[in-house]
Amino acid sequence: MNVPDTRGTTTRNKRILTIVAVAFLGSFALAGILRYSGWRPEGLKSKGELLQPAVDVHQIQPKLADGTPYPWNPIERKWRILVVPSANCAAQCTQLAGQLDTLWQILGKDAPRVDLLWWAAVPEGAPATSHPRALMADPALLGKLPRAMDATGPVTYILDPNGFVVLRYKPGTDPSDIRTDLSRLLKLR
Structure with missing residues (x-):
């Protein structure tokens, strides 16, 4: 019988969760930086x-x-x-x-x-x-x-x-x- 490698699966799951969290929270951080730095899309400027x-x-x-x-x-x-x-x-x-x-x-x-x-x-x-x-x-x-x-x-x-x-x-x-x-x-x- 093969014994499943639970440590490898757990590490891979944590890595995927970290990547998803960084992508999700990173987009909010980038939006906040752009917003408070004064950058505005050209279509929104008067x-x-x-x-x-x-x-x-x-x-x-x-x-x-x-x-x-x-x-x-x-x-x-x-x-x-x-x-x-x-x-x-x-x-x-x-x-x-x-x-x-x-x-x-x-x-x-x-x-x-x-x-x-x-x-x-x-x-x-x-x-x-x-x-x-x-x-x-x-x-x-x-x-x-x-x-x-x-x-x-x-x-x-x-x-x-x-x-x-x-x-x-x-x-x-x-x-x-x-x-x-x-x-x-x-x-x-």
Whole structure:
């Protein structure tokens, strides 16, 4: 009769159990290291500058250029793209207005959930399809916007439905970056 080698079987079983435990717990350890080191997959990073903490402007009641109040009204779940033009950006602002109009149209069924706002005045030649609106120049609101007055061109912001400025885009940002971030934000209900 053959006597089974129980010591060899026990050692082999322990080795297999150790390998499974290391593979299982090692994946958690690797995920923790990546998470706390700041690494994020490219698909989860915002293209614009994420404002931490978000700037609260909901206390300020903006007015449209014609003097009518522009309510934040969070129940509508309306996101806002706010453009603050630089001093001499006529051609650059008109080009950006066309690009933002295209962006608004690309949003399709979500387009009515986005308002396109311009600080002080909508540029001449801006397409009317996206219904751009001009906000009355309010120094209190402008003072809350981080690095709003940039001499190199218009600065673009995304404001959430509750009146918080969440993203800032420097002058010359590709509008497709704004579209990418905005389409992710519109998925939030």
